[in-house]
Each structure stands twice: as structure tokens, then as C-alpha cells.
Amino acid sequence: xxDIKIVRNNPEVIEEALKNRNVDPTLxxxxxxxxxxxxxxxxAADKKKAERNAISSNIAKLMSEGKKNEAxxxxxxxxxxxxxxxxxxxxxxxxxxLLRAKLLYIPNIPHSSVPIGSxxxxxxxxxxxxxxxxxxxxxxxxxxxxxxxxxxxxxxxxKLSGSRFVVLRSQLAKLERAxxxxxLDLHTTEHGYQEVSLPHLVKRETMLSxxxxxxxxxxxxxxxxxxxxLIPTAEVPLVGQHxxxxxxxxxxxxxxxxxxxxxxxxxxxxxxxxxxxxRVHQFDKVELVWFTHPESSYDTLETLTANAEEVLKRLxxxxxxxxxxxxxxxxxxxxxxxxxxxxxxxxxxxxxxSCSNVEDFQARRGNIRFRDRDNKLKFVHxxxxxxxxxxxxxxxxxxxxxLPDGRIQVPEVLIPYMGLExxx
RNA sequence: GGAGGCGUAUCCUAAUUGGCUAAGGAGCCGGUCUUGAAAACCGGUGGGGUGAAGGCCCCGUGUGGGUUCGAGUCCCACCGCCUCCGCCA
Numbered sequence: 001x002x003d004i005k006i007v008r009n010n011p012e013v014i015e016e017a018l019k020n021r022n023v024d025p026t027l028x029x030x031x032x033x034x035x036x037x038x039x040x041x042x043x044a045a046d047k048k049k050a051e052r053n054a055i056s057s058n059i060a061k062l063m064s065e066g067k068k069n070e071a072x073x074x075x076x077x078x079x080x081x082x083x084x085x086x087x088x089x090x091x092x093x094x095x096x097x098l099l100r101a102k103l104l105y106i107p108n109i110p111h112s113s114v115p116i117g118s119x120x121x122x123x124x125x126x127x128x129x130x131x132x133x134x135x136x137x138x139x140x141x142x143x144x145x146x147x148x149x150x151x152x153x154x155x156x157x158x159k160l161s162g163s164r165f166v167v168l169r170s171q172l173a174k175l176e177r178a179x180x181x182x183x184l185d186l187h188t189t190e191h192g193y194q195e196v197s198l199p200h201l202v203k204r205e206t207m208l209s210x211x212x213x214x215x216x217x218x219x220x221x222x223x224x225x226x227x228x229x230l231i232p233t234a235e236v237p238l239v240g241q242h243x244x245x246x247x248x249x250x251x252x253x254x255x256x257x258x259x260x261x262x263x264x265x266x267x268x269x270x271x272x273x274x275x276x277x278x279r280v281h282q283f284d285k286v287e288l289v290w291f292t293h294p295e296s297s298y299d300t301l302e303t304l305t306a307n308a309e310e311v312l313k314r315l316x317x318x319x320x321x322x323x324x325x326x327x328x329x330x331x332x333x334x335x336x337x338x339x340x341x342x343x344x345x346x347x348x349x350x351x352x353x354s355c356s357n358v359e360d361f362q363a364r365r366g367n368i369r370f371r372d373r374d375n376k377l378k379f380v381h382x383x384x385x386x387x388x389x390x391x392x393x394x395x396x397x398x399x400x401x402x403l404p405d406g407r408i409q410v411p412e413v414l415i416p417y418m419g420l421e422x423x424x
Numbered sequence: 425g426g427a428g429g430c431g432u433a434u435c436c437u438a439a440u441u442g443g444c445u446a447a448g449g450a451g452c453c454g455g456u457c458u459u460g461a462a463a464a465c466c467g468g469u470g471g472g473g474u475g476a477a478g479g480c481c482c483c484g485u486g487u488g489g490g491u492u493c494g495a496g497u498c499c500c501a502c503c504g505c506c507u508c509c510g511c512c513a
Contacts, residue, residue: 039472039474042472042473043473045482046473046481047481047482049481050482052493052494053481056443056494057494058493060443060444060494061443061444075492079492081493082493371434371452374453375452376469377434
């Protein structure tokens with residue numbers, strides 16, 4: 001959530017942020033209008049309350065002196081004021097709620113280093129690693145390779161659950177498991193993250209604090225009658241863990257990694273990536289999340305991104321790092337690097353990880369604070385990144401490591417996890 | 425699902441015939457003292473409104489209502505945690 005004080009004192013900052021994100025700026029005007037009205041009502045209510053409090057203490061004094069008649073006169077007066085207070089209070093409460101509801105729909109302010117642009121075409125390639133392999137045969141897309149070996153089963157998945165699901169078998173099922181273990185081992189033993197095993201169903205408030213709600217409710221799977229949501233990413237419970245907490249200064253930064261399935265309705269993506277397992281309703285992901293001091297969060301973004309990149313480097317998968325432009329930035333993010341892996345079937349780079357600094361946007365919504373050196377309570381900064389999306393990593397391996405006969409060579413670092421060198 | 429208990433500030437813990445400022449302790453921050461530190465002592469340590477500022481004011485005892493001039497305290501509903509019983513991988 002955006003700080004109302006920034007909205008109030010520097011509306012031009014928000015206005016520019018909304019403009020750069022291609023978001024309708026009328027939202028800002030509404031917020032400002034409500035805020036002015038709200039403060040007016042609060043000031044009026046406070047004045048009445050002060051008046052009533054003064055009378056109340058007079059009544060107490062008179063009562064103790066036994067002057068009942070005088071006290072009664074004041075009581076009548078106070079009762080009237082109390083009625084006025086009640087009305088003003090109610091009005092203030094309504095405006096407060098209205099303001100909060102509007103604020104929850106305002107996206108984060110892009111960081112000054114974020115390139116200004118309208119869509120993904122304006123993203124900037126920061127660096128590239130590795131060279132796309134040149135095949136001396138015609139490479140096949142993963143869905144052909146997988147179906148051919150009967151280890152990727154889209155028909156049965158559709159029978160079970162409909163479109164955009166996949167069933168994996170045998171060595172590909174094992175490859176998925178191997179990737180999860182490889183990623184978790186790397187992040188815990190070499191990058192210093194704490195592994196966490198988490199609930200996959202979370203409350204509405206949890207989704208709200210990370211920014212998935214209220215704006216993107218149609219993207220989430222919701223359960224009835226409990227109003228629990230299936231997580232679209234482990235970021236949600238990882239960040240939500242510390243909701244309404246005050247973290248020790250010395251416990252920061254906190255670094256967590258978690259493997260979870262991710263559930264996404266993919267509403268509005270009909271017709272995109274319909275073949276294969278690039279875009280499915282359920283996929284595995286190993287997530288990285290940091291809680292940091294505000295002053296170090298941008299250094300952390302570089303570290304976090306490097307941690308995710310390390311997975312691709314060890315798997316020897318060619319990739320590039322892209323800095324998302326303002327128009328392509330996610331709702332909660334102040335700055336995002338996407339990692340894109342080379343996919344022969346698409347003949348291009350496709351997103352496999354997204355690493356973001358959301359600054360205090362989620363901390364403000366979730367009330368996650370720490371006590372600073374000056375003893376003041378402040379909001380932490382949170383960062384998240386995929387390290388990596390397991391399904392897409394599997395796709396990348398299948399396509400990039402394919403052999404002319406359709407078998408898949410196992411990347412060297414995965415051989416200990418797979419117990420074999422080639423997937424037949 | 426049934427029964428009972430408990431929710432107070434960063435933490436621990438008080439406060440019932442409803443009434444001045446939610447007492448006390450710990451931690452932390454700042455200050456005094458000291459060669460330095462410790463101890464001791466003093467002040468501060470949630471949110472909001474208003475003001476150029478000193479300041480002034482309002483709210484805050486799980487949440488939301490109610491009674492009352494006035495609620496930590498009385499009433500109602502809800503939420504969370506704990507214990508026991510039942511069911512259960």
C-alpha cells in the first residue's frame with residue numbers, strides 16, 4: 001500500500017507513477033478528495049470529544065463533592081455532545097474505510113532506475129549469459145519430445161482437470177523432483193537461505209497483504225465455504241509469515257526459500273501458450289524471499305537476482321536478464337528483473353524467474369515492522385524472486401538438452417539427483 | 425463437532441461497588457555522571473489530527489457493536505490461541 005502522506009504531500013509523485021504504469025489517474029483524485037473530507041470530519045469529531053471529555057471530568061469532580069444537581073445539568077449537555085460524536089465517528093469510519101479501499105488499488109511507485117515504457121517491448125536487456133545452442137538437427141518442442149516418450153501426458157491431465165494441466169511420468173517426474181532438490185540445496189547450503197515448508201491455502205488477509213487482493217481476485221483459486229485461497233506463489237505465505245510482527249533489528253536481513261506448487265487461473269490468457277507446459281494452472285516453484293532494512297534493499301535485489309541466476313548457470317542454460325519497464329511492472333513491485341531462458345521451440349527467451357523489490361509496499365499492507373537504530377518503528381522492505389520456476393526449467397532442459405533421437409541428456413549437476421545421464 | 429479457559433503496550437505483568445494520567449518491571453534509544461564502562465538517576469519508547477515551531481488535541485487493553493456524561497472493568501456478537509472429549513491421515 002502507498003503511504004497516504006506521500007499521496008497528500010507529493011501527489012505529483014503518484015501521478016507520475018500512475019502515468020508511467022498506464023494506470024487511470026482519476027483514482028488519485030478520488031483519494032485526495034476523500035482524504036480532505038476525512039480529515040475535516042476527524043478534526044470536528046476530535047473537537048467534540050475533547051469537549052465531552054472535559055465535561056466528563058467535571059461531572060466526576062461534582063459527583064465526588066456531592067453536587068448532584070449541578071452534575072445532572074452537565075450530564076444532559078454531555079449526552080447531546082455524545083450523540084454528535086457518534087454521528088461524526090461513524091462518518092469518519094466510513095470515509096476511512098473508503099480511503100483504504102481506494103489506496104489498496106494504487107500500485108507501487110516505480111524506482112528511479114526503472115526504465116520508463118509502456119509495455120514489454122520497452123524492457124531493457126541488462127546482460128546475457130551463455131549462447132543458444134546451434135543444433136545440427138531439427139530440434140523439437142518439449143511437448144513433442146515429452147509426448148513421444150510418453151512421459152508428458154496432456155490428454156490424461158485434461159481428463160482429470162481440464163486444459164492447462166500436465167501429468168509427468170517416469171524420468172520426467174523424477175526430473176521435476178530432482179530440480180526442486182537441486183535448487184533448495186543450492187539456496188540453503190551455498191546462498192544461506194532458510195528452507196520453509198508452508199501452507200498452500202491462505203486467508204484473504206494474507207493475500208491482501210502481499211497485493212494479490214483485492215485487485216486480482218479473478219486470478220486466484222478460492223475455496224468455499226472457508227474463503228481460503230490457493231497460493232499463486234510461495235511469496236504469499238513467506239511474506240505473510242511475519243504479518244503484524246515487529247522484527248528484531250539484528251534478525252534482518254531474513255532470507256527464506258520454499259518449494260511449493262503455485263495455482264493460477266490464468267484468466268485472460270486464453271489462446272496464449274496453449275501448447276505444452278509453459279503456461280499451466282498448477283506448477284512447482286522454488287521461491288526466494290528477503291526481509292531487509294530499507295537502506296539495503298536495492299543491493300539485496302542484485303544479490304537475490306544473482307542467486308536465481310546461479311541456478312541457470314549451473315544448469316548451463318543460456319539466459320538473459322531484463323529490467324522491466326514501468327508499464328510492464330507488477331502491481332506491488334518497485335523494480336523487477338526478469339530472468340529469461342532460451343527456448344528453442346519459441347526461438348526466443350522466455351521468462352523463468354521474476355525478482356522484485358517491493359520496498360515497503362507489502363510491509364505497509366501487512367504491518368511488518370522493525371525497530372530502527374533510533375528506536376523508531378519502521379516498515380521493512382520485502383523482496384521476492386523465483387529461484388526458479390520448476391516447470392519452465394524442466395521445459396528448458398528438455399528442449400536445450402535434447403538429442404537427435406529424442407532422448408534428453410541430464411545436466412551434469414543433476415546427475416547425482418537423477419542417478420542417470422540420459423533420459424530415454 | 426462438544427465443553428472449558430485465556431487475549432492489556434516491544435516483552436512480562438497489575439488494575440471490579442465504572443471516574444483524575446492504564447500502575448509496576450524488563451528490554452531498547454537518548455541524556456546526566458565517569459578516563460572508559462557498569463551501576464545509579466532523568467527523559468523517551470503505538471497510531472492519528474492540527475500547527476511554521478514550541479505545543480495542543482483525539483484514539484489505542486484481540487475485533488466490532490451496545491449501555492453510560494464516562495468502559496480494561498458491565499452486556500452482545502465475532503476472531504485467535506490453549507486444554508480436555510469425540511472423530512481422524
